[in-house]
Amino acid sequence: MSSVFGKPRAGSGPQSTPLEVNLAILGRRGAGKLKLTPKALCLTWLTICVVEDTYSSEETVDHQPVHLRVMDTADLDTPRNCERYLNWAHAFLVVYSVDSRQSFDSSGSYLELLALHAKETQRSVPALLLGNKLDMAQYRQVTKAEGVALAGRFGCLFFEVSACLDFEHVQHVFHEAVREARRELEKSPLTRPLFISEERALPHQAPLTARHGLASCTFNTLSTVSLKEMPTVAQAKLVTVKSSRAQSKRKAPTLTLLKGFKIF
Numbered sequence: 429m430s431s432v433f434g435k436p437r438a439g440s441g442p443q444s445t446p447l448e449v450n451l452a453i454l455g456r457r458g459a460g461k462l463k464l465t466p467k468a469l470c471l472t473w474l475t476i477c478v479v480e481d482t483y484s485s486e487e488t489v490d491h492q493p494v495h496l497r498v499m500d501t502a503d504l505d506t507p508r509n510c511e512r513y514l515n516w517a518h519a520f521l522v523v524y525s526v527d528s529r530q531s532f533d534s535s536g537s538y539l540e541l542l543a544l545h546a547k548e549t550q551r552s553v554p555a556l557l558l559g560n561k562l563d564m565a566q567y568r569q570v571t572k573a574e575g576v577a578l579a580g581r582f583g584c585l586f587f588e589v590s591a592c593l594d595f596e597h598v599q600h601v602f603h604e605a606v607r608e609a610r611r612e613l614e615k616s617p618l619t620r621p622l623f624i625s626e627e628r629a630l631p632h633q634a635p636l637t638a639r640h641g642l643a644s645c646t647f648n649t650l651s652t653v654s655l656k657e658m659p660t661v662a663q664a665k666l667v668t669v670k671s672s673r674a675q676s677k678r679k680a681p682t683l684t685l686l687k688g689f690k691i692f
């Protein structure tokens with residue numbers, strides 16, 4: 429095992445600045461995203477939950493300290509309000525459940541969305557396709573070959589795992605995601621600020637829904653709002669943002685956050 433969750437290893441001294449990696453987990457309801465988050469996998473992991481369902485931890489991957497943030501998104505059946513993760517993540521884990529054809533179909537929509545986003549922004553963000561619930565293989569609705577083929581179509585790595593039973597393999601996948609993100613960051617070292625944008629589409633851009641049949645996604649918000657309008661601390665103000673996870677799970681419609689502060 430190349431690292432210990434939550435415990436920086438000997439050798440990752442304070443002199444080395446951790447690499448910051450944001451990882452978003454996408455997938456249909458019930459695919460196992462929450463189960464896959466290290467919070468669910470390892471109770472000793474030091475998690476800081478500031479934005480609902482975004483977790484962070486100090487990791488060591490290939491002897492390099494990494495500050496890893498994981499966003500467990502909560503779309504219902506199709507991609508929604510995507511800009512909150514499209515512009516935030518350095519890598520994506522697209523998850524389906526091997527015992528659910530519907531979740532596999534949704535993972536195709538997510539990969540399509542990511543490909544469109546990469547095309548529109550001219551920025552490639554790595555994605556990994558993950559077939560979860562391998563322990564349910566006797567109820568398979570999706571073959572491994574189909575997973576391999578879908579991943580091949582979008583040029584992403586593919587894994588089958590069981591979030592319930594195989595912690596080490598899941599951890600390996602997270603580390604692969606970090607490696608993929610690191611490769612991209614080395615090519616283009618501009619790191620994106622963690623920023624919660626208000627859900628507001630600019631009037632001159634048609635939403636993705638209209639153009640590509642995907643649910644309520646706009647690609648433009650952060651690139652125009654956060655990068656140009658990132659306020660100084662003195663200008664920071666309270667804003668209310670929607671949390672789809674809160675809406676779907678905890679029935680709380682909104683979260684109030686301090687806009688302008690680096691959250692972690």
Ligand SMILES: Nc1nc2c(ncn2[C@@H]2O[C@H](COP(=O)(O)OP(=O)(O)OP(=O)(O)O)[C@@H](O)[C@H]2O)c(=O)[nH]1
Pocket residue numbers: 455456457458459460461462463464501502503560561562563564589590591592593
């Ligand atoms: N057998 C099995 N069940 C799993 C596995 N991963 C998740 N589950 C179960 O599948 C159900 C859904 O898992 P979640 O992690 O909540 O799925 P989610 O994608 O976060 O779903 P939403 O929160 O609705 O978006 C739960 O009952 C989990 O216990 C797995 O690897 N094997």
